[in-house]
Amino acid sequence: MARTKKKVGTYPSGMILFSLTLALFLIGFCAVLALHSKKLVTYIRENYEIRAFLDKDLGNKKIKDLQETIGSRPYILQTNSEPQIKLVTKEEAAKEFIAETKEDFSKFLGENPLHDSFRLKLNEGYFEEAKLQEVKQDLEQINGVFEVVYQENLVDSINKNITKIYVVMSAFAIILLIIIVILMNNTIRLALHSQRMLIRSMQLVGATNGFITRPFLLRGMWQGLLAGVIAVGMLLIGLQLAISNLPELAMFQDVEKIAILMAAIVGLGVLIGFLSTFQAVNRYLGLTLDELY
Template sequence: MSKEKKYRKKKKLGHYPFISVILSMTLALFILGLFALLISTTTSLTKVIQQNVEMQVYLKSNLSEPQQLRVSKSLASRNYVLNEENIEPIRFISKKEAAEKFIEETGEDFMQFLGDNPLKDAYIVKISPEYHSSEKMATVQKDIENINGVFEVIYTDNMVQSINENITKISLVLLSISVLLFIVIGILINNTIKLALFSQRFLIRSMQLVGATNGFIRKPFIYRSIWHGIISALIAGGLLFALLTYGSQKLEGLAELQNHEMLLIILGGLLITGIIIASFSTYRAIQKYMSMSLDELY
């Protein structure tokens, strides 16, 4: 009697071996989420690099404090100067401070044999990412040099060009891999669900023979697949959060690169992706088995 009950339970409409489905979906969503985190971290790192593109604005000798202040205000009014919260766009370095730093780094006191400090007061100006192309940087350099009191403007053109080229290459590679990964994961989940539903093909045919509508047959399977997608996404999200917490403890600076809003978007995206792929794959598999002939089912 107990064996008969177990048999009936296994053959209940909409029920099928789900452990392998959840494990496969969890692994697939975890990999997808891990890659999304990689893209998010790379984007944050790119932003940090772009925020540190600077120009060194050297001032003419013997400028008074009011004159230096006018130069600073003139620089601050320019559109190409970085305007971000919690970031100081313009930083003043006196020639005395520059000399002390040079002596500390090289160990040579050039002022002893020169008798004077030949360095100049300078402003370090952070440039907005919109102006990082070689042409715009050259235009910015000329504009700053025309400010009264400015002696010279220096920046590393090769470094800016290299940053732009590398950012473009990395973006294209990550975009290509993400599209390919999404397609592969979709196929993997689809095949896993199709194999899991294979055991239900005769039960589906039996329901058709007793007059059940297609919607009535699909309904329990799709509801169950939605729950499988939710469970898989929650497990994958928990694993990602644990891995991220562990990585932040072990890798210095990783926590600063994390965007909490983006992390929530990724977790929400995994939930939506899990539900959509699971329900769509289940729908396609059920439609396939409902349209098969009896010979094909065997």
């Protein structure tokens, strides 16, 4: 029976493709989590409200002028060119208070002691203690503003927890990438073991290192490309399943950034395939005959 002739650049690749696809999927999954976490953080920060209580007995015109003045401040969030300021009258505030506490203070006070107020949403960049204090001081200097309040402990707690989440996710991603690179190097090196004698034979007949290496590199890059495409497909399917089960996730989607991420995953697959194969082939190119055996 005729012996199958080995062709340079061919080696068992099923395990390499599986390992690289899984690795790229995990990297992509972490990146998608990071993207959604960033959008979620932005959503939380931009929907956090501070309250500016107004002096009593202000007329409607004065309140309207105040709203325009505050709305022009650079720290006020603008959505579709509209400043995010909501007027809450003292009557509305009284209704909210009674609904929450189940106590009607007007029965024993005989009057409504609450103030009209503005509920303000700020740009994300102002969501830290020092800048919030500056916003508070600036607003309280405006004629007609009685007092500005916000939950200081809550802001500190949110910022500290966000920092911890980013640190943990960054550390996990770096460790994962290191493990993946080591795993791929070892996997490809083992796969190329069956080709070591063929590589040596080509060297003996005068083939250059570049000529020997080229088919391996092309195959490695092709495997990286295929693994990247499969990983991207798995991620997209996973995203669609997540959105179908939790429709609220759709508001955190950033199509442009997700498209860039998917392209980066494919590119990373090609790069890992190229570098891992290059390193493994070069190792066999430098071995002596005794070391090959």
